[in-house]
Amino acid sequence: GQLPARRxxxxxxxxxxxxxxxxxxxPPKKALETFGGAEGLGKALSVSGTMLPLxxxxxxxxxxxxxxxxxxxxxxxxxVTKNRGGDPGFSSEIVAVVKSGYKFDGMADFQYLYxxxxxxxxxxxxxxxxxxTREEDFDNYADVDKMIDDGPDEGVQIIPPIFSxxxxxxxxxxxxxxxxxxxxxxxxxxxxxxxxxxxxxxxSSRLVKWGDWPVPSxxxxxxxxxxxxxxxxxxxxxxxxxxxxxxxxxxxxxxLPARHLHHLHALHRVAFMFISGPFRSCWVRFGxxxxxxxxxxxxxxxxxxxxx
Numbered sequence: 001g002q003l004p005a006r007r008x009x010x011x012x013x014x015x016x017x018x019x020x021x022x023x024x025x026x027p028p029k030k031a032l033e034t035f036g037g038a039e040g041l042g043k044a045l046s047v048s049g050t051m052l053p054l055x056x057x058x059x060x061x062x063x064x065x066x067x068x069x070x071x072x073x074x075x076x077x078x079x080v081t082k083n084r085g086g087d088p089g090f091s092s093e094i095v096a097v098v099k100s101g102y103k104f105d106g107m108a109d110f111q112y113l114y115x116x117x118x119x120x121x122x123x124x125x126x127x128x129x130x131x132x133t134r135e136e137d138f139d140n141y142a143d144v145d146k147m148i149d150d151g152p153d154e155g156v157q158i159i160p161p162i163f164s165x166x167x168x169x170x171x172x173x174x175x176x177x178x179x180x181x182x183x184x185x186x187x188x189x190x191x192x193x194x195x196x197x198x199x200x201x202x203x204s205s206r207l208v209k210w211g212d213w214p215v216p217s218x219x220x221x222x223x224x225x226x227x228x229x230x231x232x233x234x235x236x237x238x239x240x241x242x243x244x245x246x247x248x249x250x251x252x253x254x255x256l257p258a259r260h261l262h263h264l265h266a267l268h269r270v271a272f273m274f275i276s277g278p279f280r281s282c283w284v285r286f287g288x289x290x291x292x293x294x295x296x297x298x299x300x301x302x303x304x305x306x307x308x
Contacts, residue, residue, distance in 0.1 A: 003097055008077055009041065010101035011052070014066060014108075033058045035068075044070070044102070052102040056111075064109040064162060068102035106167030205268035206286075210277025217287040219269050233266035241270055241285040246299040248282050 017031045035041060035054040044052040053065035075098040083089050206216040240256075241247070252264060271283040278300040279290055290296035 003076070004094060006096040008096040008098050009045065010073060010075070010077075010098045011035065011041065011068065012101065012103045014054070014104040015056075054104065056108065062112050064111055066104050066108050067106060067167065068104045071101060071103055073098050073101045107169070109167065110163040206272035207275050208272050208284075209275060210279075215284070215287065215289045216272050219286065227269075230266040230269050233263035234269040236260065236263045237266055237270045241283075244299075245285040245288040246279060246282050246290055246296055247271075248301060252283075 013031055013034075017028045019026070019028045019030060032038075034056060035052055036043070036058075041052065044050045049070065051070065052068040054068060055063045055065045057063040076094050077096040077098055079093045079095045081091050081093075083091055204220050204222055206220060208215060240252075249264075249267075252267075253261060256264075267283055271285050274280055274282055274284065280301055280303065282299070282301060284290060290299065
């Protein structure tokens with residue numbers, strides 16, 4: 001058979017829908033009101049990438065919405081009915097094709113409920129505007145200072161901002177920032193300092209711009225005591241750069257076994273770094289100029305940045 005030409009959008013409602021006093025053939029009015037019905041769904045679909053807001057209390061102006069993410073789908077809407085009469089079986093029919101929908105994967109934000117039973121002692125007080133019973137009665141531009149002056153003993157119920165920017169579950173790992181190292185105080189009474197490790201390393205690194213000629217052939221001179229601490233790691237890295245003259249830091253960490261990653265602290269002793277151009281942030285073996293070797297075009301860096 002052929003699929004029906006009818007197309008539908010599915011909304012995966014984050015809850016159980018039960019309408020009291022309604023038949024099964026009638027649409028769930030209360031569930032549709034939570035995201036504005038067909039009008040709210042059409043407004044979200046009119047703009048590409050727009051999330052669908054859903055309020056569990058649609059008539060409460062202080063209700064924080066949940067947000068459904070738009071996603072492409074490839075499904076069918078199947079209608080199953082129980083046969084009447086003496087036939088005990090069921091009949092099924094494909095009603096429509098579902099190509100897209102909204103799914104609520106996130107959690108609901110903390111909800112704020114103001115005390116509806118509380119009434120201001122002074123009926124003419126402007127604090128009465130802070131106890132709205134309908135969304136159209138809520139004044140977004142109310143003078144808060146005037147409310148406090150007119151009724152200092154009244155509880156001013158001001159709509160709160162969102163409690164959390166994230167609605168997805170996050171794994172938190174509280175660790176010391178690996179990019180920083182803690183330095184001991186040099187004098188008594190001096191507080192300890194945190195210094196970025198990359199800046200410490202760059203002070204003794206050869207940094208080359210794309211238009212600089214020629215490339216350096218030797219590292220920056222350092223004291224013999226520090227040179228001895230880098231000797232074994234420098235020997236290991238020279239063998240690595242002999243097989244490939246250009247490496248990025250990510251490529252080295254991804255290709256080297258974990259037991260050899262401690263040698264990377266001596267990169268500045270065997271290579272220099274480009275700070276601009278197509279080899280930006282790449283380590284290049286001393287004395288080797290990738291601009292003179294066309295085969296090195298495969299090792300260039302493509303920097304792709306997407307605005308948030």
